[in-house]
Amino acid sequence: MKTYKAYENKKVLVVGLAKSGVAASLLLHKLGAFVTVNDWKPLSENREAQSLLDQGIKVICGSHPVELLDEGFELIVKNPGIPYSNPLIQGAIDKGLPVITEVELAYHINESTLIGITGTNGKTTTTTLVQQMIEQDGKTSYAAGNIGTVACEVAQLAKAEDYMVVELSSFQLMGIQSFAPHIAIITNIYEAHLDYHRSLHEYVSAKAAITKNQTAADYLIVNQDQPELMEAVSDTKATVIPFSVTEPLEKGLSIHQGAICYNLEPIAKLSEIVLPGSHNLENILAAAGASLLSGVSKDSIQQVLAEFGGVRHRTQFVRDFNGVKYYNDSKATNTLATKSALNAFSVPTILLCGGLDRGNDFDDLIPYMKNVKAAIVFGETAAKMTDMASRAGVELIKKVEDVKAAALEASAIAQKGDIVLLSPACASWDQYPTFEVRGDIFIETVNTL
Structure with a gap:
C-alpha cells in the first residue's frame, strides 16, 4: 500500500454504506481524513454504521439531508448504486464538490x-x-x-x-x-x-x-x-x-x-x-x-x-449425471442473458425458466429455442413462458412449483446427450431473495440426484 497524504485533515462525506462505503470510510479514517458517513437506513437497524461509530467516525443515518453540504466538506465519496439525481449528490455537484467512488481511493493507494x-x-x-x-x-x-x-x-x-x-x-x-x-x-x-x-x-x-x-x-x-x-x-x-x-x-x-x-x-x-x-x-x-x-x-x-468451467451462476457447469450435463445460469435475469446461454449449446436442451413478472413478454427468445426439446416453467411468468415456448414449437412444456421441482422434473425426462439448463430470463424475487439462492438450490438438487 502506497503512503498517500492528500486526504490528511480533509473533511470527507461518505454517502451510502454497504461493503464499499464501510471500506472507504475506514480507509479514509486510516489516511487521516475527518470522515462523516451518511446512510439512509436508521442507525438502530444499521450494523455497519454502528461499527463505524465504534471506530470514532461520525455517522448520520435515516435520510440524506441536503443540509449536510453546509458543513464544509471538500470531497464526497458516493456508493456506486446511489444515482446522481439524488438531491444530496446533485447539491454537491452544484457546489462544485468532487464526487468520487471508492475505486478512485483504491487507485491512489x-x-x-x-x-x-x-x-x-x-x-x-x-x-x-x-x-x-x-x-x-x-x-x-x-x-x-x-x-x-x-x-x-x-x-x-x-x-x-x-x-x-x-x-x-x-x-x-x-x-x-x-x-x-x-x-x-x-x-x-x-x-x-x-x-x-x-x-x-x-x-x-x-x-x-x-x-x-x-x-x-x-x-x-x-x-x-x-x-x-x-x-x-x-x-x-x-x-x-x-x-x-x-x-x-x-x-x-x-x-x-x-x-x-x-x-x-x-x-x-x-x-x-x-x-x-x-x-x-x-x-x-x-x-x-x-x-x-x-x-x-x-x-x-x-x-x-x-x-475453467464458468463463474458460479453464469452458465456454470454443475455435473454430468447419466450422460446429461447440467448448467446453472441463474444470473440470467433477462432475455439477453438467456439468449446467450441458449446460443452456447447445439445439442438437445431442457430449459428451466421463469421468475418475477416485470410486465414484459419473452418473444425475443423464440428464435433461440430451436434446440430446446422441453421447457420447464415456474414462478410468476410461468404462463408467459408457456405461451412463448408453445409458439416456438417446443414439444414438451411442463409447469412446476419452483426451481427444485424443475430440476427433478428435468432429470426425469432427460436422455443421454441432453443439456439441462437453468437460465430463467427473469429476476428471482417472486420466490427467492437473490439469483444466487435460486442457483444454489438448483446446484444442491442436481448434486443429490
Whole structure:
C-alpha cells in the first residue's frame, strides 16, 4: 500500500454504506481524513454504521439531508448504486464538490499492476479468467471491484510485484478522476442501465472512461466487432489491442485455424477449452490478451482454459449425471442473458425458466429455442413462458412449483446427450431473495440426484 497524504485533515462525506462505503470510510479514517458517513437506513437497524461509530467516525443515518453540504466538506465519496439525481449528490455537484467512488481511493493507494475490466456482458468471467491465469503462472493476483471484493480493501494488501484485477461497473467509472489501469479491457457494449444513466450516450461514455487517463505506456484491449465502441475510445492515448470473434487479426486477438491467437500466433486450441458458448470467446480472447501482456506463459493460459468451467451462476457447469450435463445460469435475469446461454449449446436442451413478472413478454427468445426439446416453467411468468415456448414449437412444456421441482422434473425426462439448463430470463424475487439462492438450490438438487 502506497503512503498517500492528500486526504490528511480533509473533511470527507461518505454517502451510502454497504461493503464499499464501510471500506472507504475506514480507509479514509486510516489516511487521516475527518470522515462523516451518511446512510439512509436508521442507525438502530444499521450494523455497519454502528461499527463505524465504534471506530470514532461520525455517522448520520435515516435520510440524506441536503443540509449536510453546509458543513464544509471538500470531497464526497458516493456508493456506486446511489444515482446522481439524488438531491444530496446533485447539491454537491452544484457546489462544485468532487464526487468520487471508492475505486478512485483504491487507485491512489495501489502499488500493484492494475488491470481494469468493464463492459455490458462478460465482466465477471473475464475478471476471473485473468486472475486465475496470472495465479496459474505463479504470481499473486487479486480479483476485486464489482466482482464482490471491495477494491480499496484489496489495494491495501497488494504488493508492488502483485496484480489487482478489478471488475468495474459504469456506476463506479462515473466516479473516477485519475484512475488509470495499466491494462484496460472493454468486453462489449449493449444498451443497459438506462434507468440509472440518462441516455445511452452517457452509459457508453461511462464505460469508455476506463481509458481516459491511460498513457501510451498502457494498453486498451477492446472489442473490434463493435464499431460504436471503437468510436467511443478513438481518442485513447493507450496502445490499443483489438480483439475479434468474426475475423482473423494480424495485429490483435482473434480466432484462426481452430485456435485463439495473438497476432495470428496460436495460444490455445478451441477444442481444449471447456467454457461453453460462442459469447465466451470474447471473454477468453480479452483475458488471454491481458495475461500475455502481464507476462503469463501460454502453458498457464492453456491450463486454465482446459479447466475453467464458468463463474458460479453464469452458465456454470454443475455435473454430468447419466450422460446429461447440467448448467446453472441463474444470473440470467433477462432475455439477453438467456439468449446467450441458449446460443452456447447445439445439442438437445431442457430449459428451466421463469421468475418475477416485470410486465414484459419473452418473444425475443423464440428464435433461440430451436434446440430446446422441453421447457420447464415456474414462478410468476410461468404462463408467459408457456405461451412463448408453445409458439416456438417446443414439444414438451411442463409447469412446476419452483426451481427444485424443475430440476427433478428435468432429470426425469432427460436422455443421454441432453443439456439441462437453468437460465430463467427473469429476476428471482417472486420466490427467492437473490439469483444466487435460486442457483444454489438448483446446484444442491442436481448434486443429490
